[in-house]
Structures are given as structure tokens and as C-alpha cells.
Amino acid sequence: MIGWLPAATVIAWAPFVNPLKLPPGTRLWLVLPLLLCVAVVYRVTRAQSASGLIRPTLTTFMNILIGMVLIAAGAYAAHELVLRLA
Amino acid sequence: MSRTDPTIEVTRIGLLAWLLPGAGHYALGQRGLAKILFVAISVPFVFGALVGGVKESINPRANGWLFVAECGVGSYTFAGWMLASRLPTIAPPTPSPYSSYYPESDVAQIYLATAGMLNLLAILDAMARASGGGQALFAREAARKRAAAEARAAAAPAASGSPSPPNAGGTA
Numbered sequence: 594m595i596g597w598l599p600a601a602t603v604i605a606w607a608p609f610v611n612p613l614k615l616p617p618g619t620r621l622w623l624v625l626p627l628l629l630c631v632a633v634v635y636r637v638t639r640a641q642s643a644s645g646l647i648r649p650t651l652t653t654f655m656n657i658l659i660g661m662v663l664i665a666a667g668a669y670a671a672h673e674l675v676l677r678l679a
Numbered sequence: 680m681s682r683t684d685p686t687i688e689v690t691r692i693g694l695l696a697w698l699l700p701g702a703g704h705y706a707l708g709q710r711g712l713a714k715i716l717f718v719a720i721s722v723p724f725v726f727g728a729l730v731g732g733v734k735e736s737i738n739p740r741a742n743g744w745l746f747v748a749e750c751g752v753g754s755y756t757f758a759g760w761m762l763a764s765r766l767p768t769i770a771p772p773t774p775s776p777y778s779s780y781y782p783e784s785d786v787a788q789i790y791l792a793t794a795g796m797l798n799l800l801a802i803l804d805a806m807a808r809a810s811g812g813g814q815a816l817f818a819r820e821a822a823r824k825r826a827a828a829e830a831r832a833a834a835a836p837a838a839s840g841s842p843s844p845p846n847a848g849g850t851a
Contacts, residue, residue: 605776609762612732612779612787620782626723627793633719634797637704638804639817643711 628657685810692809696802697753703805707813716801724755724794731787733763734777745788751795751802 605611615623632654633646640646696703701717704710728736737759739746749756769775779787807816 609728609733609759610766611776612735612783613729615730615783615786620786623786623790626726627790630719630723631793631797633715634800637712637715637719638800639815640712641815641818642709643715646715 624661625658628661629654632657689806689809693802693806696798696805697751699754700752700798700801703802704808707805707808709808709813720752720794720798720801721755723790723797724749724752727787727790727794728755728759730783731779731791732777733759734766734775735779735784736787736791738763742788745792748792748795751797751799756795 606613629650632650636646636650636653639649692703692706695706699717700720701713701715703713704716705713735741737746737749737756739760746756746760749759766777769777774780778784804815808814811819
């Protein structure tokens with residue numbers, strides 16, 4: 594084993610040809626780098642120069658993250674409510 | 680038609696931005712923003728292609744709508760599609776070494792589609808900057824609103840600057 598991958602898989606693996614196996618439990622956390630990329634691109638479209646982008650980008654990142662967490666919590670609550678009423 | 684025709688220039692910038700993330704901004708001289716865009720769009724696309732594999736993830740026959748979203752990043756999608764078309768198709772009952780399955784396929788689709796859509800945003804921004812002398816669209820709109828507000832503010836004293844009505848309750 595190499596990490597979570599069998600050694601034979603690593604040897605035979607060709608990037609972009611053979612899909613990469615993700616470590617278990619990482620799926621949810623992968624939202625964070627994607628949100629960061631979204632925040633960066635959004636902020637770049639509103640910037641006149643690259644300087645001073647860090648703070649507004651982090652603010653946008655946190656806004657999106659908190660919004661998505663609230664939506665997820667609301668959906669979970671609605672799901673639980675429907676299960677109890679059914 | 681001259682080389683500096685604005686329509687041609689905007690189209691050229693749009694094409695550059697479509698071919699390579701950040702290339703439109705780079706051609707406009709905004710190199711810092713271009714480098715940031717290149718990284719912020721290339722990383723999710725490359726990661727999605729690594730996790731999903733090109734055979735199923737960048738293939739209009741496997742997932743047409745995903746392919747449409749990926750086409751926001753022209754050169755990457757074309758290269759991935761070329762590679763995908765060279766890989767053999769393996770019958771469904773056999774687990775294919777070229778196919779990704781849950782949860783990797785989900786992650787790959789989300790990353791690839793998001794990268795394509797983000798580059799669409801970057802293309803539109805580059806074209807708007809090309810048509811506006813390098814200024815972001817929001818900056819021009821903000822300047823227009825500021826000018827309108829200043830014009831209103833300048834007009835208001837002029838209107839109220841007319842002789843004030845005589846004081847009705849005043850004593851002579």
C-alpha cells in the first residue's frame with residue numbers, strides 16, 4: 594500500500610487516463626478549494642489590479658461558505674420534518 | 680477594416696480568454712489578474728480531469744451537458760476530448776480502468792463544470808474590459824452612477840436656488 598492506494602494501482606496509474614481515487618471522507622471537504630476558486634474569480638472580475646484582493650476574496654469565500662452551510666442546514670431540517678410528519 | 684476595430688479587438692480578447700484562462704486579461708496588460716485567473720480556473724479543471732479521467736468526464740457522448748459546461752475552457756476541453764477519443768471503450772459489466780465511479784465521478788463533474796463556468800465569467804469580464812479601455816464593467820457603472828448623482832446634486836441647488844417664496848407670516 595502507498596497511502597490509501599494499492600502499490601499496483603500507483604504503478605499502473607496514468608494521469609487523466611485512469612481516474613484518481615480519493616481518500617475516504619474527503620468528498621465534503623473538497624467544497625472548500627472549489628469555493629475559494631469561485632471567490633477568487635468573482636473578485637478578480639471586480640478588481641482593477643491584483644493588489645488588495647486577499648481580504649475581499651476571503652470575505653466572499655466566507656459569505657458563500659456560510660450561505661451554503663445555512664442552506665444545507667435548512668434542507669436537513671426540512672428533510673427531518675418531512676420524515677417526522679410522514 | 681483597421682486592426683484597432685473595437686469589435687475585432689473584443690472578439691480577439693474573448694477568443695484568447697476562451698482558449699486559455701487569463702489570456703484575455705494578459706493581452707489587455709492586466710498580468711497580475713491574468714495569473715490569478717489562470718491558477719483559479721486551471722486548478723479545478725485539472726483536478727476534475729484527474730479525479731474523473733477524461734474518458735467519461737470530457738466526452739460529449741458520455742455526458743453532453745457536462746461537456747457544454749466544460750467548453751467554457753476551450754483548449755483544455757479540446758485536449759481532453761482528443762485524449763478521451765483515443766481510449767478504448769470497455770463493455771459496461773466489466774469495471775473500466777478509464778471510468779470513475781461514485782463519489783469520484785460526482786467530484787469530477789462538479790469541478791469540471793465549475794471551471795468551465797468560471798472561465799465563461801472570465802471571458803465576459805475580459806471582453807467588457809476590452810470594450811471599456813481596461814476598466815472592469817462594475818467600475819464603469821459605478822462611475823456612471825456617481826456622475827449621475829453629482830449631476831442630480833448640482834441640479835438640486837439650482838432648482839432650490841430660485842428666489843425663495845415670500846414669508847407669508849412675516850411682518851412688514
